[in-house]
Amino acid sequence: GNIAMLASAVVAVLWVLRVRFRAAAVVAALVLLAHAAVIAPGASIRRATAMACLYFLLQAVDLRGRSGAVVAWSLVGALMVTPTAILNAGFWLTYGATMALLATSAVLPPPRVWRGVAGAAVVATAAVELVLAPVAAGVFERVTLAGLVLNLPAVPAMAVVQAAASFAVLADWGHLSLLASAGGWTTWAGTRVLIDTSRVVEWFPWLTWRVPPAGLLVTVGYFALLVGGWW
Numbered sequence: 034g035n036i037a038m039l040a041s042a043v044v045a046v047l048w049v050l051r052v053r054f055r056a057a058a059v060v061a062a063l064v065l066l067a068h069a070a071v072i073a074p075g076a077s078i079r080r081a082t083a084m085a086c087l088y089f090l091l092q093a094v095d096l097r098g099r100s101g102a103v104v105a106w107s108l109v110g111a112l113m114v115t116p117t118a119i120l121n122a123g124f125w126l127t128y129g130a131t132m133a134l135l136a137t138s139a140v141l142p143p144p145r146v147w148r149g150v151a152g153a154a155v156v157a158t159a160a161v162e163l164v165l166a167p168v169a170a171g172v173f174e175r176v177t178l179a180g181l182v183l184n185l186p187a188v189p190a191m192a193v194v195q196a197a198a199s200f201a202v203l204a205d206w207g208h209l210s211l212l213a214s215a216g217g218w219t220t221w222a223g224t225r226v227l228i229d230t231s232r233v234v235e236w237f238p239w240l241t242w243r244v245p246p247a248g249l250l251v252t253v254g255y256f257a258l259l260v261g262g263w264w
Contacts, residue, residue, distance in 0.1 A: 034195045036081040039068060040089075058089040065089075076123035080131065083107035100135050104128070122172045126165060133164035136263055158184045163259065167252045170244045177241035179234050186230050193223035 047057035069082045084107045118124045137160040158180045201216025
């Protein structure tokens with residue numbers, strides 16, 4: 034979300050300045066790379082930055098890339114730069130979740146059938162939970178269905194946090210203290226929603242349960258069946 038907001042803001046500013054889109058795409062990619070270098074990102078930010086930069090650079094040379102191909106090439110690039118990333122649980126989670134969302138969008142009917150935003154959130158969450166179940170079992174020794182409920186308030190709350198926090202920083206930079214304070218309080222409210230809703234597993238412990246890590250054969254078989262079913 035942060036990467037999408039930053040990229041959109043850069044392109045919008047350059048559009049107002051009447052910079053051609055090809056040049057704007059190159060500038061946006063450079064800004065995203067600088068942003069990643071400054072914040073010392075984790076696996077999800079590196080993945081999103083790599084995907085966005087690939088997209089912009091393809092646009093700059095008037096090429097179009099499929100979403101799955103962009104994800105795959107960003108994965109290859111990440112492993113070429115840092116081969117040990119393959120051992121990082123965050124790496125598995127971010128790429129697994131992204132591929133789950135892309136695979137789901139490829140086989141579902143048009144969005145109007147999803148019953149709006151809430152239905153799309155439930156379907157997307159279910160797809161991600163299915164793909165990441167062996168990872169969650171192996172890393173956390175726990176499987177949960179809470180995400181099906183939690184993402185309904187968490188997804189919009191996260192959007193509020195990202196937008197309000199960015200607004201607060203810009204307002205503070207412009208010495209607009211009242212607006213910066215309003216943005217800060219809005220960010221706090223969104224964060225409280227994220228934290229408090231995550232406690233639903235304390236109120237309903239039956240939504241999560243401990244499991245032993247799956248063996249290699251079980252994991253390979255699980256994903257083989259999942260891919261076969263999708264295909």
